[in-house]
Every structure is written in C-alpha cells, then in structure tokens.
Amino acid sequence: MTSAREIKDTLYQQVARVGKALSSPKRLELVELLCQGEMHVEQLATEAGISLKLASAHLKELRLAQLVALRRDGRRVFYSLVDDQVADLWVALRACAENRLLELRSALGEVVSHPHELSPLNGKSLLNQARRGELTVIDVRPANEYAQAHLPYARSMPLAELKQRLDELPPDRPVVAYCRGPFCLLAKDAVTLLAQAGVNATRLEDGVAEWRARGLPLAQ
Amino acid sequence: MTSAREIKDTLYQQVARVGKALSSPKRLELVELLCQGEMHVEQLATEAGISLKLASAHLKELRLAQLVALRRDGRRVFYSLVDDQVADLWVALRACAENRLLELRSALGEVVSHPHELSPLNGKSLLNQARRGELTVIDVRPANEYAQAHLPYARSMPLAELKQRLDELPPDRPVVAYCRGPFCLLAKDAVTLLAQAGVNATRLEDGVAEWRARGLPLAQ
DNA sequence: CTAATATTCTTTAGATAATTAGATTATTTA
DNA sequence: TAAATAATCTAATTATCTAAAGAATATTAG
Numbered sequence: 239m240t241s242a243r244e245i246k247d248t249l250y251q252q253v254a255r256v257g258k259a260l261s262s263p264k265r266l267e268l269v270e271l272l273c274q275g276e277m278h279v280e281q282l283a284t285e286a287g288i289s290l291k292l293a294s295a296h297l298k299e300l301r302l303a304q305l306v307a308l309r310r311d312g313r314r315v316f317y318s319l320v321d322d323q324v325a326d327l328w329v330a331l332r333a334c335a336e337n338r339l340l341e342l343r344s345a346l347g348e349v350v351s352h353p354h355e356l357s358p359l360n361g362k363s364l365l366n367q368a369r370r371g372e373l374t375v376i377d378v379r380p381a382n383e384y385a386q387a388h389l390p391y392a393r394s395m396p397l398a399e400l401k402q403r404l405d406e407l408p409p410d411r412p413v414v415a416y417c418r419g420p421f422c423l424l425a426k427d428a429v430t431l432l433a434q435a436g437v438n439a440t441r442l443e444d445g446v447a448e449w450r451a452r453g454l455p456l457a458q
Numbered sequence: 459m460t461s462a463r464e465i466k467d468t469l470y471q472q473v474a475r476v477g478k479a480l481s482s483p484k485r486l487e488l489v490e491l492l493c494q495g496e497m498h499v500e501q502l503a504t505e506a507g508i509s510l511k512l513a514s515a516h517l518k519e520l521r522l523a524q525l526v527a528l529r530r531d532g533r534r535v536f537y538s539l540v541d542d543q544v545a546d547l548w549v550a551l552r553a554c555a556e557n558r559l560l561e562l563r564s565a566l567g568e569v570v571s572h573p574h575e576l577s578p579l580n581g582k583s584l585l586n587q588a589r590r591g592e593l594t595v596i597d598v599r600p601a602n603e604y605a606q607a608h609l610p611y612a613r614s615m616p617l618a619e620l621k622q623r624l625d626e627l628p629p630d631r632p633v634v635a636y637c638r639g640p641f642c643l644l645a646k647d648a649v650t651l652l653a654q655a656g657v658n659a660t661r662l663e664d665g666v667a668e669w670r671a672r673g674l675p676l677a678q
Numbered sequence: 679c680t681a682a683t684a685t686t687c688t689t690t691a692g693a694t695a696a697t698t699a700g701a702t703t704a705t706t707t708a
Numbered sequence: 709t710a711a712a713t714a715a716t717c718t719a720a721t722t723a724t725c726t727a728a729a730g731a732a733t734a735t736t737a738g
Binding site: 240242243245246247248249250251252253254255256257258260261262263264266267287303304305320323324326327330331332333334335337338339341342345346348349421423 | 460462463465466467468469470471472473474475476477478480481482483484486487507523524525540543544546547550551552553554555557558559561562565566568569641643
C-alpha cells in the first residue's frame with residue numbers, strides 16, 4: 239500500500255539526486271571538463287584545481303547520480319559523461335544561470351573583457367567561412383581534447399604551443415579561437431597572444447558542448 | 459588583482475546556486491506547480507504537502523536563485539516562475555533523471571501502471587484530431603490553472619467535478635485527459651474514473667510545461 | 679612476489695542546509 | 709484603531725555536505 243504522497247515524494251527525490259549532483263561548483267567544473275571528452279582522475283583534479291582525493295569523491299557523487307561512467311585502462315580510471323543529454327543539461331543550466339544572475343554576468347565580464355574580441359558570427363556562417371577558407375578556426379584546448387571531438391574545419395593549436403607555432407597560421411586571414419566554452423580562459427589568452435603578434439584574432443564563446451547543443455555538427 | 463582561479467570559482471559558484479535550488483525534492487515540486495501558473499504560498503504549501511512556513515522558506519531559496527518572482531495582492535503573496543526558460547530547465551532535468559535513474563522509472567511505473575491507458579499520440583496529431591473534433595481533450599487540473607494556460611481545444615474538467623459532469627462529454631468519442639505532467643496523479647485518476655463510467659479514456663503524460671518545451675502552442 | 683602508482687574508502691572537523699516553533703511584519707476588515 | 713489573516717523572519721536542532729588526511733585496494737613493472 240503506497241500512498242499517492244509517497245509515490246510523488248519518491249519521484250521528486252530521484253530528480254533531486256540529479257539536481258544535487260549539479261549543486262556543487264567543483265562538480266559542475268568536472269562536468270564541463272568531461273564535456274570535452276573522457277579524462278582520468280588526475281587530469282580532472284589538476285584542471286579543476288583540487289586534490290585527487292576530492293576529485294575522486296566528487297566523481298563518485300556524479301556516478302551515483304548516473305551522470306558519469308568510468309572505464310578502467312591499466313592503472314588509470316577514465317571518466318566520461320554517460321551521454322550527450324548530460325552535456326545538454328549542463329549547457330541549459332549554465333544558460334539559465336547566465337540569464338538571471340547578475341553576479342554571474344559581471345564575473346563573466348572578466349573573462350570576456352573586450353567585446354570586440356568576441357566573434358560576432360553565428361554557428362552556420364562561421365562554418366561556411368571556415369569551409370571556404372576565409373578564416374582560420376583554431377582549437378586551443380590540449381590536443382587530447384581536440385582528438386575526441388572538435389569543430390569542423392578547426393585545427394588543433396593548444397595554447398601552450400601557440401607561441402611557437404604562429405608561422406603555421408595562414409597569413410592575412412582572420413583567426414577564430416575557441417576552447418571549452420564561455421567559462422574557459424584558454425581562448426581569451428590565445429586571442430591576447432595572437433593580437434600581440436599582430437594577428438587579427440577573435441574568440442568564439444562556444445565549446446563543443448554548446449556547439450552540439452545548438453544542433454551543429456562536430457568532427458573527430 | 460583577481461586570479462584566473464578566482465574568476466572560475468566565482469562562475470561555477472553562481473551556476474551552482476541554480477543547481478542548489480534544484481537539489482531539494484520539495485523545491486522541485488514547487489517549481490513544477492509554478493509551471494502551471496502563479497500560485498499563492500498557501501496553495502503551494504497545500505499542494506506540495508508541506509507547512510506554510512517551510513514552503514515560504516523554500517520559495518525564498520528559489521527567489522535568491524532568481525528562479526521565481528513574487529507579487530503581492532492584498533494579503534496574498536503570489537509566486538511565479540521568472541520565465542519559461544525555468545520551466546524548460548525543469549523539464550530537461552526531469553527528462554535527464556528519467557532516462558538514467560532506474561529507481562525513478564520504477565516509481566513512475568506506479569503512476570502509469572496501465573500502458574494501454576497512455577495516449578499514443580504525438581503532440582501535432584493530437585492537436586489535429588482535437589481540432590477536427592475526433593476526440594475530446596480535457597484538462598483535469600483545478601480551474602485556476604486551466605485559466606492561466608492550457609492545451610489548445612482542451613476544456614476544463616477538474617478531477618473534483620468530473621464525476622458530476624460526465625454528461626458534458628460528447629458521447630461516443632474518445633477522451634484524452636492531461637494534468638500537470640508525468641509526475642501528477644490527477645489524469646491517472648481521471649482515466650480510472652472515466653473507464654469505470656464506460657468512457658474510452660487515455661492519459662496524455664505531458665503537462666503545459668512539457669507541451670511548451672516541445673515548441674507546441676498553448677491557449678489562454 | 680614486491681614495489682610503485684593510481685585511485686578509492688574511511689574517518690573527521692567545520693560549514694551549510696532542512697525543518698520546526700515562536701515572534702514579527704504587512705495587509706485587510708470591523 | 710484593533711483584530712484577523714497571510715506570510716516572513718529569527719532561533720534552535722538535527723542532518724547533510726565539503727574538504728582534508730590516513731588507510732586500503734587494484735593494477736602494472738620489475
């Protein structure tokens with residue numbers, strides 16, 4: 239004999255498990271990292287700026303909420319999102335927060351300090367211009383993230399190597415740099431570096447998760 | 459002098475405010491109720507089965523996360539979602555939980571115990587059949603929720619009045635009943651009641667929030 | 679089989695949240 | 709202006725979460 243109230247309580251409790259998994263800043267950062275592809279615990283801990291132990295504990299929470307899955311390879315444990323719906327949820331949650339929290343907007347202002355550095359293009363026209371070779375799209379994330387999924391026509395130029403590889407960029411052609419998404423600082427730094435080298439560079443705010451959530455295609 | 463880490467921490471913290479707001483079962487239930495339209499605190503508390511004080515406290519949390527807004531009318535305080543994006547987020551979160559948590563699926567099985575009672579129609583064809591008068595769509599939520607938004611061609615027949623108003627239903631025509639969404643028990647009870655009265659009745663799982671999230675039109 | 683590495687498990691302290699009851703504020707009605 | 713109503717605020721208790729540190733486990737290399 240299960241009462242209506244008990245059934246309802248169970249239903250909302252279960253959904254709240256997912257909400258709870260998304261209620262900690264560090265877990266959100268881990269989810270965003272996993273939107274870039276699978277990573278092992280040490281990578282995740284380093285990128286998120288937390289201890290390995292804490293990363294492991296947060297990943298366990300995400301695993302209990304069935305948002306991530308793990309795969310063992312030798313002595314490494316690789317985590318990944320269970321599917322793209324989780325990435326879409328992250329993008330939706332971020333967008334919702336962005337659209338209503340003033341504190342978030344002003345903090346984001348520090349990431350995108352120079353509006354003219356932002357690529358004014360929408361996805362489709364960027365795609366077209368890139369295909370025609372009218373501009374160069376570079377992916378400034380670490381190479382292993384590029385290898386797992388990247389924007390069409392984008393070439394991998396990790397921020398760490400960018401300075402040494404400037405000569406690989408086709409001359410006299412605008413460059414659009416992207417990274418992990420709106421919260422990531424890699425593309426911002428890339429644009430600054432390129433501008434100092436005299437390259438006409440802008441940043442695309444989207445990462446692969448945002449790109450896919452818009453229904454646009456990705457390459458591997 | 460704000461470090462990159464500090465900026466990032468702020469960004470994820472802000473998004474986590476929204477995640478945190480969605481991490482409590484009772485707050486989720488309140489959000490789902492507010493998807494039906496604005497309600498005052500006592501209504502919300504009664505429907506969610508909690509005390510007025512607790513409802514007030516949860517609503518304050520939702521307000522701090524900027525997910526709901528309030529309006530005072532006389533001695534009543536009416537709450538509503540700040541916009542449809544919040545309703546979409548609720549629908550997305552529920553869908554994400556539904557698709558991966560087995561416990562949720564089995565609990566949901568108790569709400570939708572008889573699969574043949576579920577309307578097999580998709581939104582557009584339901585709309586067409588309703589327009590042509592081939593079936594009767596009834597909204598079994600309380601009348602004030604119907605008044606704020608409802609499915610096109612639906613008529614209001616609150617569950618509480620349904621038994622007395624059976625004669626208003628066009629005879630020999632299938633009836634599709636809907637309520638607040640997949641977690642709501644009103645439509646299930648309506649279908650049971652109608653079936654006992656010999657009416658060919660099925661349930662539509664969608665509520666207005668799900669309907670709108672699918673990009674389908676609503677009426678007022 | 680042993681040592682080294684990568685990760686998880688366990689425990690703990692401090693911080694934060696949920697819930698309840700009592701006091702308080704704002705609004706309407708008499 | 710006083711009483712009644714609706715909701716919020718404050719304070720207290722209990723429960724839960726975060727983060728860190730030490731112990732334990734699983735896998736590989738020697």
